[in-house]
Every structure is written in structure tokens, then in C-alpha cells.
Amino acid sequence: NTLYDHLQTLSPQFYQEYSTGDVITRATDDIEQVRRYIGPAIMYTTRSVTIVGAAVAAMLVISPQLTLYALLPMPLLAIGMFFMSRMVHWRSEKLQEQYSDLTTRVQEALSGIRVLKAYTREESEQRAVDTESEGYLWRNLNLALVDSAWRPFFLVLVGLSTIIVVWFGGRLAVAGTVTIGNIAEYVLYVNIMTWPVASLGYVISMVQRGAASMGRLGKILDTEPRIADTDRTDHDVERVRGDLAFEHVSFRYNDNGPRVLDDVNFELEAGQTLGIVGRTGSGKSTLVEMIPRLLDPTEGRVMIDDHDAREIPLGVLREATGYVAQDVFLFSDTVANNIKFGAPDASDEAVEEAAREADLLENVRGFAEGFDSFVGERGITLSGGQKQRTALARALLRRPQILILDDSLSAVDTQTERRILRHLRSHYGERTIVVVSHRISAVQEADQILVLEEGSVVERGTHDELVVQDGLYAALHEEQMLEEEIEALG
Numbered sequence: 001n002t003l004y005d006h007l008q009t010l011s012p013q014f015y016q017e018y019s020t021g022d023v024i025t026r027a028t029d030d031i032e033q034v035r036r037y038i039g040p041a042i043m044y045t046t047r048s049v050t051i052v053g054a055a056v057a058a059m060l061v062i063s064p065q066l067t068l069y070a071l072l073p074m075p076l077l078a079i080g081m082f083f084m085s086r087m088v089h090w091r092s093e094k095l096q097e098q099y100s101d102l103t104t105r106v107q108e109a110l111s112g113i114r115v116l117k118a119y120t121r122e123e124s125e126q127r128a129v130d131t132e133s134e135g136y137l138w139r140n141l142n143l144a145l146v147d148s149a150w151r152p153f154f155l156v157l158v159g160l161s162t163i164i165v166v167w168f169g170g171r172l173a174v175a176g177t178v179t180i181g182n183i184a185e186y187v188l189y190v191n192i193m194t195w196p197v198a199s200l201g202y203v204i205s206m207v208q209r210g211a212a213s214m215g216r217l218g219k220i221l222d223t224e225p226r227i228a229d230t231d232r233t234d235h236d237v238e239r240v241r242g243d244l245a246f247e248h249v250s251f252r253y254n255d256n257g258p259r260v261l262d263d264v265n266f267e268l269e270a271g272q273t274l275g276i277v278g279r280t281g282s283g284k285s286t287l288v289e290m291i292p293r294l295l296d297p298t299e300g301r302v303m304i305d306d307h308d309a310r311e312i313p314l315g316v317l318r319e320a321t322g323y324v325a326q327d328v329f330l331f332s333d334t335v336a337n338n339i340k341f342g343a344p345d346a347s348d349e350a351v352e353e354a355a356r357e358a359d360l361l362e363n364v365r366g367f368a369e370g371f372d373s374f375v376g377e378r379g380i381t382l383s384g385g386q387k388q389r390t391a392l393a394r395a396l397l398r399r400p401q402i403l404i405l406d407d408s409l410s411a412v413d414t415q416t417e418r419r420i421l422r423h424l425r426s427h428y429g430e431r432t433i434v435v436v437s438h439r440i441s442a443v444q445e446a447d448q449i450l451v452l453e454e455g456s457v458v459e460r461g462t463h464d465e466l467v468v469q470d471g472l473y474a475a476l477h478e479e480q481m482l483e484e485e486i487e488a489l490g
């Protein structure tokens, strides 16, 4: 639980460094490992120490010399067990990896079967699966080999102890130091001791594994959330009006990486619309991600109303911003629950209204089960445009003061996109809208348009102003008008 809570607070940057699979493995596996190993480790150790201690005491009373001989193979036993269990563990881990490779491969092949067939890759894919399967088989045998080797090894060492006891005991008995009865006692003690000693070796290897898992968990728990409320946070701020300004904002993803944004400035009043255009990689997403503070500027500041965004409580800020990302993420759940994701208590009417605003209502009414239709693998497959409009409805439902659309209608046709945006502007009154798009038509009616190139604002103004400037914007406009005409002809 501590781990999960902590994971929720970490910034997206953390998730770029560790893959999701990695985090999940750590979260579930490592906790499990720690739990599995610590309990038994304590139990085994206590038991082993008690039994071995009692046996050794009893043996010492009879003959210190013979005790020494009898105990000689014991460390070997513990060490042997230690390495053996490490080997088994290592091999079973490799086996797990191989297994997950194999299942991933098969899963991908099945879900991508259309692509596979379209590119006639069935045969080569079959070969790849064969190779993986063989690897899995081989590793399984390997593990079985080690697993079956330890039992004879164990018996040999026990036998060795007994032989030593009888051999040296016999000589001592001839010398008259011990009796034959003592020797029999010793053989018994040695036999009692072997298991506890062996388990000590096992315990040490378990503790080692537990410690490794613990170490990995510690590394995650020690990662400080990079974006969080600090002592700069002004807790008196309870709502956001929607004025937005960037002041000399620059950004780098890494300390010595390139400037992805370079001295970006703009000012927007609550209720206005900002359009951002630019080629792929020009920094549009990076720019808008700073508004809900998914990223913080490296230099400069983002102002919301009269506050540096970093002074607004994160909860208030995120509540006030509706961010629709470039790639849509929908859960395997009903359409309604996907829309209600950010506002679980919303009424059916509100959900319907949000769907209407996102131009999704007609579509949903067309589904057999309407809003209760299941999305994803077990249900209906939504088109790219429908997914995007679902994500938009999700953001609209929360009535955010600042709405950010990061090329989030790219899969929707131009006409529909324009209709949605126009409706949002007229019904959104005093709400601020930031529209990122690769289409001029989407930003055409914005109060202010920024043209980004390699992280810098190279042109700015309204549509009409930019068209006459004859720069990048005008060129893009020309290009897209032509495309539209061609489309209309086709």
C-alpha cells in the first residue's frame, strides 16, 4: 500500500525511466519475495540454532575431539545447500523470463494476426515461436537437473559424517576414551543435525534474495516525487479562473539534453482560445504538459491567474485543468465508466451532456447497450475517432476551467472536429481552451495562434494575420487547403 500510494505521486518522468512492467514486477513480485523469505527465514533459523546447539552440547560432554571430527562436514553441507538453492533460484528465474517471452510472443502473434497475415510473416513467426519453445524446454530440463542433483549430494555428505564418526570413534574406542554406545549416540546426533544445518544454508540464500528484493523496493520508495506540493504552495488558492501565461519558459528533458522549448512567451485571458501548430517534435506536447504540471519548466515560469503554477496546490490545479492527451487510454470497462473516470459520482444526465458536447452521443445510441456497452477486448471496438471523443467527453465532464486538447481530435474528420471546437467555444464562455493540432482548420478561429519550430515560437497572431505573413503558417495553410480540395474531388 505504501508503495502504491508512493507510485501515484511520482512524475511521468519516473515512468519513462522504468517501464510499467518493471514497476508492476517490483511492486508485486518483490513485496511477495520479501514476505515469503523473511518469515520462514526467522522460523528456520530459530529452530536450527536450537537443535544444533542442543546436539553439539550433548556431543561435547562425551568427547570434544570426536565432536570436532563429526562436525567437520557440516559447514560443507551448509555451503553446498547455499549454492545449490541459489542455482535453482537463478535457473527458475531464467525459466520465468523465458516463459514470459514465449507468452508475449504468442500473444502478440495472435492479437496482431491481421498484420501478420497481411505481410505473410506466418512462417517466420512460427519459427520464432519454435525457437522460444525450445529454449523454454531446455531451461526446464536444466532446472530439473539441478533440482535432482541436490538430494544425492545431501545423502553423500550425511554418509560422510557417519563414516568419519565411526572411523575416528572406533579408534577412540580402541584407545578406551569413548564407548561403543557413545559412537551410536554420535551417529544419531549427526543425523539429527544434518537437516537444520542444511536449512541454514538455504536460509542464508533466502535472506540474500529477500535483501535483493528489498533493495529494489527501497530504490523506488526513495525516488522523491519531482512534482509535488512544497513549502512554496499557497494553500489559500482554492480555485482557478483561467488566465494563462508563459514567461520565458525553457525546458530540457535531461540536464545536458537539448532545449526542447526555448524561451516561450505568451499571455492568454480566461475564456480565450490558444492554438498551437508545428511539426512533429517541435515541442507542442511538452509545452501543454506544463499547464497541469505534468512537467515543470527548467527555466522561466508558467503563470496561472496571478500565481506561479508551482504555488497552486496540485490538487486544485489538476482539478481545474482538463487535459486530453495525444494517445487515448481507455479502460476495459463500460463507455459510461470510461467517461466518468475523472468524476465517478457524475449523474447519467451529466455523462450524456458530456457525450453530446464531444459529438459522441449519436454513436453511443447506436451501440446495442448504449452507455453500458463494454469497451475493449471483451466488448465493442471503437474507432480511433470514437476513442478520442470518449476521452474528450471524459475531460468535459469535469467542467475544467482550462481545457487542453493535444491533437486529441486527429482521428476525427475535419468537419466534425470544427463543429466540436466551435460548440466548445460558444458553450464554454469563460473557460480557457488550448488546442494543439497539426491541422490549421482546428486553430483557425483561435484568439491567438503560436507556431512552434524546434522549441521556439517562430510566428504568432490570429489566423488572418499569420496568413499574410507568408511564413510557415501560411505554407501549412496552403498545403492543407490543397489537400482538402483534392479530397473533395476524390
Ligand SMILES: Nc1ncnc2c1ncn2[C@@H]1O[C@H](COP(=O)(O)OP(=O)(O)O)[C@@H](O)[C@H]1O
Pocket (backbone or CB within 6 Å): 016, 253, 254, 260, 278, 279, 280, 281, 282, 283, 284, 285, 286, 287
Ligand atoms: N520524455 C522525453 N525525453 C526526452 N526527449 C523527449 C521526451 N519527450 C519528447 N522528447 C523530445 O522533445 C521534442 C519535442 O517533443 P514533443 O513535445 O512531443 O513534440 P510534439 O508534440 O510537437 O510532436 C522531440 O524532439 C522529442 O524527441
Ligand SMILES: [Mg+2]
Pocket (backbone or CB within 6 Å): 281, 284, 285, 286, 326, 406
Ligand atoms: Mg505531441
